[in-house]
Amino acid sequence: MHRFANPTRFVALARAVQPWAMTIALATLFAGLWFGLLASPPDYQQGETVRIMYVHVPAAWMAMFCYTGMAGASAVALVWKHAVAHVTARATAPIGAAFTFLALVTGSLWGKPMWGTWWVWDARLTSVLILFFLYLGYMALENAFDDRARGQRAAAILAIVGAVNVPIIKFSVDWWNTLHQPASVVRLDGPSIHPSMLTPLILMAVGYTAFYIWVLCLRVRADINMSKVRALKLRNA
Amino acid sequence: MNDYFNMGGYAAFVWPAFALSFGVLATLLVASLKSLRASEQALLDAGAKTETPQ
Amino acid sequence: MKPKHQRLALLGLGVLVLGAAAALVLTAFEDNLVFFHSPTELATKEVSPQQRLRIGGLVQDGSLVKSGSDVRFVVTDGAHSINVAYRGLLPDLFREGQGIVAEGTFQNGTFTAREVLAKHDENYMPPEVVDALKKSGEWQRSGGK
DSSP, X not given: OGGGGSHHHHHHHHHHHHXXXXXXXXXXXXXXXXXXXXXXXXXXXXXXXXXXXXXXXXXXXXXXXXXXXXXXXXXXXXXXXXXXXXXXXXXXXXXXXXXXXXHHHHHXXXXXXXXXXXXXXXXXXXXXXXXXXXXXXXXXHHTSOSSHHHHHHHHHXXXXXXXXXXXXXXXXXXXXXXXXXXXXXXXXXXXXXXXXXHHXXXXXXXXXXXXXXXXXXXHHHHHHHHHHHHHHHHXXX | OHHHHHGGGTHHHHHHHHHHHHHHHHXXXXXXXXXXXXXXXXXXXXXXXXXXOO | OOHHHHHHHHHHHHHHHHHHHHHHHHHHTHHHHOOOBOHHHHHTXXXXXXXXXXXXXXXXXXXXXXXXXXXXXXXXXSSOEEEEEEEXXXXXXXXXXSEEEEEEEEETTEEEEEEEEEEOOSOBOOHHHHHHHHXXXXXXXXXXX
16 A cells, blocks of 8 residues: 555556546446346336436445545545545545435435435435535535645544444444335345346446546546646746 | 336436436546646646656 | 554544444434334323324235325334324325335324325335245235334
């Protein structure tokens, strides 16, 4: 890990990973759309609305995955003072926020016809909304200080503190009775979802993950470029 | 064909969910690509060599 | 101790304290975080007729009676059951045997619902597969949670 703490090596890694992530993302997202919209059956209860699950569930997974990554990178940045860890966390925040937003909105679009409401304040939905605000807070805090280092440190601390929310989201459906249904795929006794519906779900999940890595590479490279620009300007000034 | 787009009466929920998901992700991708291009240009303007790995 | 280890120890301690604090808060708020009460909980609880609350359970098979937009059905959790009266549109997932959550008031043994929400179970299956399972007698409903 420390080998990649060097920004030049980190950029080289991002450049090497990027085309692979792009290829996998485009291929799996296309296949996921095909299976999700055309080559899968309606559900015995939800009918065609089950298809919303194929964009909703992976978005919700990525919302938690990105946050875990952001908090982990922030912890590394605070302890080992690696600049690239801050860069990774900062580049992850808007991607995670986008996934959280999509999870909330697509869930709402499913909830209206199926539950009978756009929104309820149950433990699952509320904790995901808090996750969205944590992302926004992180991004705001990053930019709130004239001193970049202070902003980074404050945002990193917020990210770590907010990590408490991630297990609460995951287990909220088990700990409390919520309107939201319990887990279907990640459970001890195996998925309670038919293979014909698991296929598009897994394809979309792989596609979203690869998409995250692809965009992360782009943003990390842009971020490191800009810090080089600042260093050059400082030297020339 | 119309039957398909009707999504069993749930067209108003299924299609926006997909359109929004791919719309938001595409916007994020385009914005990230643009900021990378802009950063490469800024680096050139600042008089440095591009981020070529050794 | 190197500064790096000091920071690591501080971070570890901070996370530990934070986790403990979160656990305490969540335990303290337990009752408010519960989205709905089961009929059994309602049977053992004193409820004032004005108090708005949510109940959740399965719609008893054969209990649904509709007359116009007036709906009556029985919500059960196996041990206890409650009569529910409701006027309005039911969500698409509302079915006998399925889970629901209703918000309203409880008075004289009848729950007058202002809102009825359907609760989905965690099973996702094509209709043909369900038919086949039912035919072979392997179909088990896991709802009611």
